[in-house]
Amino acid sequence: MDNNINKKPRVVIIGGGFAGLQVAKNLKNTPVEILMLDKHNYHTFQPLLYQVAVGALPADSIAFPIRRIFTFQDNFNFNMANVLKINPDSNTLDTNIGPIHYDYLVVATGSNTNFLGNDQIAHFAMPMKNVPEALNMRVLVLQNLEKALVTRDEEEREALMTFVVVGGGPTGVELSGALAEMRRLILSKDYRYLKEQHMSVYLIESKERLLAAMSEKASTVAKEYLINDKVTVYNGVRVQSYDGSTLTINNGEVIKTHNVFWAAGVKGEFPEGLENATIARGTRIQTDEINRVTGYQNIFAIGDTSAIISEEFPNGHPGVAPVAIQQGQQLAKNLLRIIKEEPTVPFKYHDKGTLATVGRNKALADIGKLKLTGFIAWILWGFVHIMSLAGFSNKAAVFMEWVINYLTKNSDNRLILRPFNTETRKVDPDH
Numbered sequence: 001m002d003n004n005i006n007k008k009p010r011v012v013i014i015g016g017g018f019a020g021l022q023v024a025k026n027l028k029n030t031p032v033e034i035l036m037l038d039k040h041n042y043h044t045f046q047p048l049l050y051q052v053a054v055g056a057l058p059a060d061s062i063a064f065p066i067r068r069i070f071t072f073q074d075n076f077n078f079n080m081a082n083v084l085k086i087n088p089d090s091n092t093l094d095t096n097i098g099p100i101h102y103d104y105l106v107v108a109t110g111s112n113t114n115f116l117g118n119d120q121i122a123h124f125a126m127p128m129k130n131v132p133e134a135l136n137m138r139v140l141v142l143q144n145l146e147k148a149l150v151t152r153d154e155e156e157r158e159a160l161m162t163f164v165v166v167g168g169g170p171t172g173v174e175l176s177g178a179l180a181e182m183r184r185l186i187l188s189k190d191y192r193y194l195k196e197q198h199m200s201v202y203l204i205e206s207k208e209r210l211l212a213a214m215s216e217k218a219s220t221v222a223k224e225y226l227i228n229d230k231v232t233v234y235n236g237v238r239v240q241s242y243d244g245s246t247l248t249i250n251n252g253e254v255i256k257t258h259n260v261f262w263a264a265g266v267k268g269e270f271p272e273g274l275e276n277a278t279i280a281r282g283t284r285i286q287t288d289e290i291n292r293v294t295g296y297q298n299i300f301a302i303g304d305t306s307a308i309i310s311e312e313f314p315n316g317h318p319g320v321a322p323v324a325i326q327q328g329q330q331l332a333k334n335l336l337r338i339i340k341e342e343p344t345v346p347f348k349y350h351d352k353g354t355l356a357t358v359g360r361n362k363a364l365a366d367i368g369k370l371k372l373t374g375f376i377a378w379i380l381w382g383f384v385h386i387m388s389l390a391g392f393s394n395k396a397a398v399f400m401e402w403v404i405n406y407l408t409k410n411s412d413n414r415l416i417l418r419p420f421n422t423e424t425r426k427v428d429p430d431h
Contacts, residue, residue, distance in 0.1 A: 008033045008075075009339055012093065012100060014083050014271070015108035016043050016066045018321045019303030021390075022328025023106050023335075024076055030336055034076045035102075037095065040130075041066055041080045043390050047321065048398070049128050050175040053137040053261075054182055055414040056405060061397040063131055064390035083109075086273030088296055093271075104298050104335055107270050107285065108328070111304035111319055114265035114282070123425060124244040125166070125262040128175070136427065137261060138413075139420040144258055146416075148198070149191050159256040161199045164247055166239050167263030168205025169213070170356045173222055175261060176203040177358035180229035185360075185409045201231045202255060206238045206264070211364070213318060214354050218364040221373045225358040239264075244422070258422065266319055268305040280307040281315050289346035290334045291327055300335075302327040308347060317349055321388070326350065355381045360406070 009032045013020045016038035024034050045062040052059050070076040085094040086105065093100045113127035126137045141163070148160040165176045183199045203210075203226060209219040210226075210233070226233055240248045247255045267283040276295030278286040284307035286294050291306055293299045303324035307316025317323045327347055334344040353367035355377070363378035365371070372380065382402065389395050405411045418427050 009103045010035060010101065011104045011106065011335060012037065012102035013106040013108055014038075014093075015110055015303070015305075016040070016078075017046075017108060017110045017303060017324065019110075019324035019328040020106065020108035021066075021069065022325050023108065023302070023332045024070065024073070026329050026332030027335070028073050028075070030075065032075060032335070032339070034073075035100070036066065036076070036078045037081045037083055037093075037100070038066065038078075039080065039082050041078070042131075043069065044131055045385075045389050045394070046129070047170075047385060047388075049131070049134040050171060050178055052131065052134040052413075053128055053175065054141070054178040055138055056178065056411050057398060057401055058413050059131050059135055061394055061401060062389070064394050069390055083271045086271050086299070088273065088276075088299060091298070102298075104338075105300065106331065107274075107293070107299065107301040107305060108303050108324075109268075109270045109305050111266035111282075112269040113262060114267040115262065116265060118241075121239065121242050121260075121262065124242050125260040126425075127262050128171070129266075135418065136420050136425075139416055139418060140259065140422070142414055142416050143420060143422075145187075145191055145194065149194060155256065157198070158200075159245060159258050161194070162202070162255060162257035163200065163259045163261070164202040164204065164255060164257050165261045165263060166204045167265065168203060168207065168210040168233075168235070169263065170211065170354075172203060172205065172263035173210055173226070174357055175263060176201055176226055176231050177229065177362070180226065180231050181359045184229065186411075186414075189410065190414065201229075202234070202257075203231055204234045204237060204239060204249065206236065208236050210235070211356055214356065214364065215366045215371055217371045218354075218356070218366055218373070222356065222358055222364055225362045229359065266304065268307075270301070270305050274299070280309060282307070282319075284316055286316075290344045291331050291347060300331055302331055313349075320354075322352060323349055355384060357381045 011032050011034050013036045042063040048062045051057040067078050081095040081097045083095050115122035127133050144160040148157045151157050163179050165172045179201045210222050211219045237249050237251045240250050242260050278294045280286045285301040287306050291300045291302050293301050304319040330347045337344050355365050357363040361375045363381040365377040
């Protein structure tokens with residue numbers, strides 16, 4: 001129900017990701033009313049979703065209740081809702097909980113998996129953009145290992161134990177490394193009749209090098225780490241088809257597998273209604289230099305769903321958490337300037353560096369001219385990720401999980417609590 005009784009300018013934020021949270025936090029103790037809408041009642045720390053998918057972390061350690069984040073912020077309210085349509089002419093939103101009015105609208109809905117228009121791959125490949133999808137991936141891995149343990153069909157066992165990751169960005173590299181580590185440290189402990197050599201891990205990337213957004217050194221070292229962990233890496237090729245059991249690459253390679261994990265691309269996701277907006281590459285809403293949507297005066301888009309087109313960033317800024325965080329911080333300041341009728345300040349991204357890990361003691365860090373690899377980069381990667389988590393309890397939980405996992409070379413999160421139907425690609429309703 002819409003209760004705008006304070007008569008202060010209302011800022012409605014769609015999305016509780018990195019960008020949306022920063023707008024709300026930076027409007028604390030200001031003369032505005034904030035209403036955040038999200039289809040989930042929690043914030044997800046997406047960079048660690050892959051660790052949920054391989055059973056290294058419990059799901060609730062990377063998710064944190066949105067209301068709890070803002071417990072002491074009096075001008076903040078939250079509703080769990082699906083936004084169906086934006087109505088710019090009336091400054092309202094159509095939602096599943098009724099119409100909602102806004103004075104200023106911030107679209108921070110993030111991105112979703114981009115299957116590049118291939119419906120067959122979209123049905124059979126596993127995405128990993130949210131907690132339920134990461135849990136589905138975890139269950140699929142564990143179920144297929146259980147099946148491999150009992151099948152007498154050698155070809156079927158090989159397909160069940162072949163894992164293909166598509167996409168050589170940070171998510172794909174980190175997931176491939178985690179699967180290789182699982183094969184090396186966990187497989188024979190949990191499944192005594194399955195041996196390391198029975199499990200295959202592939203990484204497929206269409207670009208000529210992995211981690212294309214990082215330095216040449218980081219790309220080279222990442223590939224070396226993966227190859228040393230017996231991951232088969234294909235560069236400069238694309239997946240043509242996947243029907244649930246056979247994956248075909250455009251170099252003629254055919255891989256029999258029941259496990260294809262898609263990390264090859266994302267696209268912006270936002271409600272309908274912005275008819276005057278310009279949609280840029282990657283289904284991102286084009287905005288001006290202060291993240292105001294082209295064609296509208298009081299609607300803004302930030303994070304993965306937006307694109308500020310410039311000579312430096314012809315396709316918009318990279319879809320990474322630091323960009324979303326900085327855009328949210330800057331937009332909050334500009335909203336106050338707009339309300340006070342003061343000049344706004346254009347957004348400028350300050351790249352503080354890029355981090356990626358390939359497994360235990362192996363990571364890569366590009367920090368300006370400083371290029372780090374190995375154990376030091378891995379420690380830095382872990383520190384930055386822990387400090388970026390929402391809530392002290394999540395920081396403590398992840399730190400303790402990592403310490404235990406590191407010392408024992410094991411984890412306790414390999415539970416099949418919600419069976420996954422491999423035909424419908426959904427959680428089995430009978431359980």
